[in-house]
Every structure is written in C-alpha cells, then in structure tokens.
Amino acid sequence: MEYKNLGRSGLKVSQLSYGAWVSFGTQLDVKEAKSLLQCCRDHGVNFFDNAEAYASGLAEEIMGQAIRELGWKRSDVVVSTKIFWGGSGPNEKGLSRKHVVEGTKASLKRLEMDYVDVIYCHRPDTTTPIEETVRAMNYVIDNGWAFYWGTSEWSAEQITEAWRIAERLDLVGPIVEQPEYNLLSRTKVESEYLPLYTNYGLGLTTWSPLASGVLTGKYNKKVIPPDSRFALENFKYLSNQSLDDELLRKVEGLKPIAEELGVPLSQLAIAWCASNPNVSSVITGATKKFQIEENMKAIDVIPLLTPAVMERIETVVQSKPN
Template identity: 80%
Template sequence: MQYKNLGRSGLKVSQLSYGAWVTFGNQLDVKEAKNLLQCCRDHGVNFFDNAEVYANGRAEEIMGQAIRELGWKRSDVVISTKIFWGGPGPNDKGLSRKHIIEGTKASLKRLDMEYVDVIYCHRPDVSTPIEETVRAMNYVIDKGWAYYWGTSEWSAQQITEAWAVAHRLDLLGPIVEQPEYNLLSRHKVESEFLPLYSNYGIGLTTWSPLASGVLSGKYSLDSSPPADTRFALDNYKNLANRSLVEDVLRKVEGLRPIAKELDVSLPQLAIAWCASNPNVSSVITGATKVSQIRENMKAIDVIPKLTPIVMEKIEAIVQTKPKRPDSYR
C-alpha cells in the first residue's frame, strides 16, 4: 500500500480506503464488518469513511463497535464522517452551527470515539451562510472533535468562497473534497476543480470508483441485477434504471479486452485508473465480502501498468474526458 498526503496537509492516508456507504447497517452487521475492516488493515488500509446519514447512524455504530472489538490502536487509523442529514427535524439537517455541533457530537457518540480525523460537510447548504459553516467547523476542530475538515459534492465556487472566508477570519479552510469520480463521471475532478489544487492545496478522497458497481462488469442488458448487488436493493432501483443503460454497458464491455491484456479484472482496472490521478489522495472502495476487498486491493499493483498508451486505449473506449478550459491548460 502507498500512502499520500491528504491534499497539502501532513495527514497520510492509504491510496485505497474503505467506506461504509450502502453496506454497514443495510447489508452487514458487526461480525461481518470486523472481518472486512481487518482484511482492509491487513492490506495496509488506514483510512475509513462514514457519515451520519448512512443507515440512519447505524453505520457509525457498527464501525465504532467493530474497531473497538478488534482492539485497534486509534492513532493507527484515520476515521472520517460527514455531517448534513441527521434526522427529520428542521434543525437536524444542513450546515447550521447548531446542526454541525450537535451532529458531530452525536456521530462521536455513535462511533464511541473522542474525535474523528476528518469531518466533511456532506453537501453544500444554500440556506446557511458559508461564514457560519466555516466558523462552526473551526469550532469543532478547536474542541478537538476533529483534526481537519472538508467538503463533499461542493462546487469549486463554494469551496473558493469557504477559503475566502477562512482567509479573512484567519481560520482553517477545507483541506479535502469528496466527489464522485470514475471513468463515467469526471468533469469536477478533471476540469472544474483544477484551480483548487494549486490555489488551496485541496486533496480528494473520491467515491464510487466503480460507478456504483457498473464498471465491475457484473451487470448486463440481458439479465436482472444479481441478488447480492446494490442495484437489487429496493432503495437503489431508481439509480439502477439510470445507470444500467445500453451506452454505458457497451463501454464497460469495451474495457474488457484492455483488462485482459493487462491480466487484471475490470474492477481493478477502474480503481487503479482513479488512483492514478495525482490529485486523488485516496480512492474510497466498498465491499460486502472479504474476497472483494482482496481483489480490490490488487488495484495498487495495476497503477504502474497504466502507461500513456494504455490510458489512450481506455479513453478511446469511454470517451468521457471533459474539455479543459483554455485558461487552465
């Protein structure tokens, strides 16, 4: 495993990480979670991602209990969570000072931890002034409840505004953004965010490297989603209908010969492709089985195989590269 700085910070995170989205609380409980987490650690993973909204808080409880029962040394791992959707009440969601502080305390209680290493604003909140959010996130850091803060699915403009507020008030700005990034979703990472990397040292912890499993090659137009996949879950049917379309699945099929030529699996190729971007600090992977983690972790060995020629072959198949603004060339 390789370790990279989280943006311009001194925090080191494993190039591949593990996230609790979908799995913890929805598909897995503590016993299974312990096996998955330990397998990740055995492969050098030190970064584990969560959120208050995952399984309505149950994902944090499961991760916290699993880590506790495994007896891990807290300083050996990097734990993150995200604040935005905390409940049904009018002040249980968003990025107000009230919800950031109360949501953080509630997350720490569920995790049974004194602090998280990174806390994210899970989405932008247009109903709350960014200054209020920046001040609240700094309060959380000053209290020692988190060491760094970041954003998830914010726009470049919103991140720039947050940094402007932080500079004006001599506060800490967000050091990391958590966007979706994969072969089918690239605009933010490869175009919109370009000024942020040099101007603010923003790092990326990207999610959905397999495009919710589409790039794994396990779906086809001719059959229903396999029973043990997320697209078979009732609450993911709408996403399945949007994702499993002919154009996308044909591109996935087109990638198979490239993977075969490199003697790797489609998931390993897709994950390695994400990790090869120098602005990506860590690629968040997901898995419901130990065997999947073992396979995903082999993506680390695939990165050196992604030569310029191979990358051009991949591009010729997916044809998803965003046009870079002339001013950023």
C-alpha cells in the same frame, strides 16, 4: 499500500480506503464488519469513511463497535464522518452551526470515539451562509472533535468562497473534497476543481470508483444479481440511472484492455482513479472479504497504466472533459 498526504496537509491516508456507505447497517452487522475491516487493515488500509446519514446512524455505531472490539490503536487509523442529514427535524439537517455542533457530538457518541480525523460537510447547504459553516467547522476543530474538515460534492465556487472566508477570518479552510469520480464521471475532478489543487492544496477522497458496480461488468446483460447493490430496495433508483445502453457499451469496450493486462475490469477501474495525482485516496466498498482482496490488488495495476494504455481507455470511454 502507498500512503499519500491528504491534500497539502500532513495527514497520510492509504491510497485505497474503505467506506461504510450502503453496506454497514444495511447489509452487514458488527461481526461481518469486523471481518471486513480487519481484512482492509491486513492490506494496509488506514482510512475508513462514514457519515451520520448512512443507515440513519447505524453505520457509525457498527464501525465504532467493530474498531473497539478489534482493539486497534486509534492513532493507527484515520476515521472520517460527514454531517448534513441527521434526522427529520428542521434543525437536524443542513450545515447550520447548531446542526454541525450537535451532529458532530452525536456522530462521536455513535462511533464511541473522542474525535474523528476528518469531518466533511456532506453536501452544500444553500440555506446557511457559508461563513456560518466555516466558523462552525473551526469550532469543531478547536474543541478537538476533528483534526481537519472538508466538503463533499461542493462546487469549485463554493469551496473557493469557503477558503476566502477562512483566510479573511484567519481560520482553517477545507483541506479535502469528496466527489464521485470514475471512468464515467470526471468533470468535477478533472476540470472544475483544477484551480483548487494549486490555489488551496485541495486533496480528494473520491467515491464510487466502480460506478456502483457498473464498471465491474456484472450488469452488462441488465440482469441484477440478488446480492448486488442495485437489488436493495433503497438503491433501485441507481440502476435506472446507471444501466444505460451507451454506458454498458463503454464498459464492454473496456473488457479487452483489462484482459490484455491480465486483470479484472474492476481493478483496472480502481487503478485508473488512483493514478490521478490529485486523488489522495480512492474509497472502495465491499460486502465480502474476497471483494476487498480483489480491490486491493488494484495497487499493482497502477504501474501497468502506461500512456498508451490510458489512450486506449480514453478512446473507449470518451468521457474526458473538454
């Protein structure tokens, strides 16, 4: 496993990481989570991602209990969570100072941890001044509840405003953004955020490298396996968005490239994401150990992505931003 600095910070995260979205609390209990987390550690993963919204907080409880029972040394792992959707009350969501502080404390209690390494603003909050959020995130850091803060699915304009406020107030700006990034979704990472990498040293921890499983090829006949994400009641909406005929044709077109390299399509897709120099870590998801073991082999595929192979991939997906 390779370890990369999270943006311009000194924090080192594994090039591939593991996220609890969908799986923890929805598909997996503590016993199963322990098995998967240990499998990740055995493959060198040190970065684990969560959010207060995942399974309404249960994902944090499961991850925290699993890590405690596994007996891991806290300094050996990087744990992140995200604040935005904390409950149904008017002050239990968003990025007000009140919810940032209360949400962070509640997350730490569920995780059974004194701090998280990184805390994200899970979405932009257009009803709260960005200055209030910047000050609140710095309050969280100053209290030792997190070491770094970042954003998820913010626009380049919003991240830039946060940085300008932080610099004006001599505060800490967001060091990392967590956007969706895969062969079918590229504009933010490869176009919109370009100035931010140089101007602010922004790092990326990207999610959905397999486009919710579409880039494995398992949905190409539009048959949804019963144990897949798209079969879950709360995530059926994703299948309507993702099982588009044109997208599936592109996925089909990638298969011969993966076959010539002698690797599964899923590994090719993950390796492609990780090969972007602006990506600090690619967050993977899995509900079974064999999936983690397969995903981790993507590290060995990165050197196979020569300029010629990358050009062939571009010809098939035709998704490069203008």
